[in-house]
Amino acid sequence: MLQIELQHQLGAFSLDLNITLESGLTVLFGPSGAGKTSVIHAVAGLLTPRFGRIVLGDRVLLDTQQRVHVPTHQREFAYIFQDPRLFPHLSVLENLRYGQRFLGARPALAAFDATIDTLGIGHLLARRPMALSGGEKQRVAIGRALLSSPRLILADEPLAALDEPRKDELLRVFERIRDVLNIPIVYVTHSSAEVARLADRVVRLDQGRVLAQYAGERRAQADAVEVVTDTLELTGRVIRRLNATEVEVHLEEQLIRLQDDQALPGEWVVVCVEATSMRVQRR
Amino acid sequence: MEFFALGPNEWAAIVLSVQVAIAATLASLPLALFVAYALARWSFPGKGLLNGLVHLPLVLPPVVTGYLLLITLGTQSAIGGFLSEIGIVFAFRWTGAALAAAVMAFPLMVRAIRLQIESIDPQYEQAAATLGASPVWVFLTVLFPLMLPGVVVGSILAFAKAMGEFGATITFVSNIPGQTQTIPSAIYAFLQVPGKEAAATTLVVISVVISMLALLASEWIARKVGRKEGGL
Structure with a gap:
């Protein structure tokens, strides 16, 4: 369970919300400028709000009143950005293994071979990120995030820069992460198609406020249509x-x-x- | 080959110049990395002042820089007196020549490294942090490898500047053969004496060769680093 309570001011934009997310895939949905990215930046520790309290399970990650602020690298969350942000000086393999050295005593969550199999990136391991297509880069970025064995995955419009066939491939990947690996995911998008495919729950944001929260209706007839x-x-x-x-x-x-x-x-x-x-x- | 015959003073000047340039470059590198990082990534009060101070030796006449060093670090000054009591003397020693060269080369080094850091998207550092890397690890595994080309270029520029530094050096540590006489001050000294033009020319040629080698080395290293980064 993830509790997020935030109040923050960025210029004329103000963020003020209090949400509690159960496990599964939660979509933060809303137009650009609704504050979706600010919310997951705060959850990741990349943004420190003026006032806030963020708790995952029984671990307090941020409490501005108690002066608790767990830094990003100790939050054990993975962040999948819209731009894959692969390290340009490392090979695909080195990128994938990057998070493993920081695991400490935590058990690995996803096996290396199975992960690269699922993502279909086995043939890319020796390459440099520059030599990959957009879809390949994003798959490697997802692999890198999974292999860091996160307690929570934050995804910020991970499909926005891809064309339709690539989007479909990656939607399947996210469905697998949600259903098989069972890692809670907070997924930011403004695409209603992605909401329909992925969301267990939807939190609708606008202008830094929660407009509505509801259960996601994963298209029941999706299977029938696909036959x-x-x-x-x-x-x-x-x-x-x-x-x-x-x-x-x-x-x-x-x-x-x-x-x-x-x-x-x-x-x-x-x-x-x-x-x-x-x-x-x-x- | 009489033209290229080198006396002990010429040899001393060459060895001293290389020694001074290497010492100046290596000693100022850690501070230059820190200052360049601070200027590129942090915002703090007095940032403009720090930037101005770093660049001051670039715009001041070198003689003025040398004079300022002399009055702050000379044995007669408070700081220089204190330092000499604990065994550190700059005035009229080769270490003073290295310090003068380092001060003169510092802005060039900071500038090259700073520009390189500014060209690195901070998003990579964020991504590394979300994967569990502490700030020290982020620096070691992401930032430093990506800023390496700038570090190489900055170091070579600083080395070349230190090799050629004249005004601040001669003002601060004078021109003592075998002790503080670098190649430029030796050339200057030869030109003051009639009939020593040949010796001056020899040092000019050697100076050109050392600078060219440094430049070629930097090109080679920059290409190697660049290939590692962008290679397929």
């Missing part, structure tokens, strides 16, 4: 029999003549259309 079929089933009604082998069927607002020797007028039938018999015509 790829080669036969289309349409329901129609037989209007009349033309002869022994043909009927006229009312289908999708049109009358169509179909081969059939059994259906009776007035009867509802399922008409199967093979994908191979269909063609795409541009409007």
Whole structure:
């Protein structure tokens, strides 16, 4: 459980909120300038608010009144930035292993081989970050974050700079982290598609205030939509029999003549259309 | 080869110049790293003043810098007197020449390192901290490797400046053969004596060669460092 209580002033912008997050994936959702990034910066310790109290489980990370301020590197959180921020002077392998030396006595959370397998970055290990594409960089950055065995992952619009196919790949990665590794995630985005795919809970922010909090409706029919079929089933009604082998069927607002020797007028039938018999015509 | 024949004083000047330049460069490096980091990354009251002080030797006439060193660190002054009591003497010693060279070279070194630090995105340091690296580790594993090209360039510039430093050195520690006489002051001394032009020319050639070697070395190191960083 993560409790976040913040009050802060940045120029004309003021931040004032008090939220409690359960485990799972919480999306901080809202327009640019809503204060989403400031919130996770404060949680990560990259921003010290004027007033604040941040508690993860029973560990107080920040309490401005009690003068408790655990520095960023001792918070044991991983931060996945919009820009992957891979260290340019280190290879992909050295980037991935960067957080491991700071684990101390903590057990590793994710096995190295399994992680690079899941992310599909095994073939990139010897390369330098400069030689990677945007999607590859972000996958390495996610791997680097996971391998630092964080107690919490903070992700700040990690997909914003990627094209659609890359986004989809990485959404799957985040789904896996959420469902398999079971690390709590605070995920900042202004994309409602990402909210729909990922959110267990949504905290809606605007102008530094909480507008609403609700359970995320992960698209229930997501699985059904994803099934790829080669036969289309349409329901129609037989209007009349033309002869022994043909009927006229009312289908999708049109009358169509179909081969059939059994259906009776007035009867509802399922008409199967093979994908191979269909063609795409541009409007 | 009589042209290139070097007397003991010439040899002493060459060895002393290299010794002074290396000492000046190495001794000022830690402080230059700290000052460059402070100027690039921190905001604090008096930052403008510190920046001005660091750059002062660049804009002051070198003789003035030398004179200021003499009146603050000479054996007659309070600070110089105290230092000489605990065994540190700068005036009219080779260490004084190194100090004068270091002061004159300091702004060049700080400037090169500062520009390099400013070109490094602080986001890398944030990312390292979120992965568990303490500030010391962030410096050792991220910041220092990324600022290395600037450190190399700054050190070579400082070395070259220290090799060529004349005005502040001769004012502060005079021109004593075998003790404080560097290549530039030896050349100056030869030019005051009729018939010593050949000896002066020899030192000029040697001075050019040492500077060129330093420059080539810096190019080579910068390329090596650059390749490591940007290589595929």
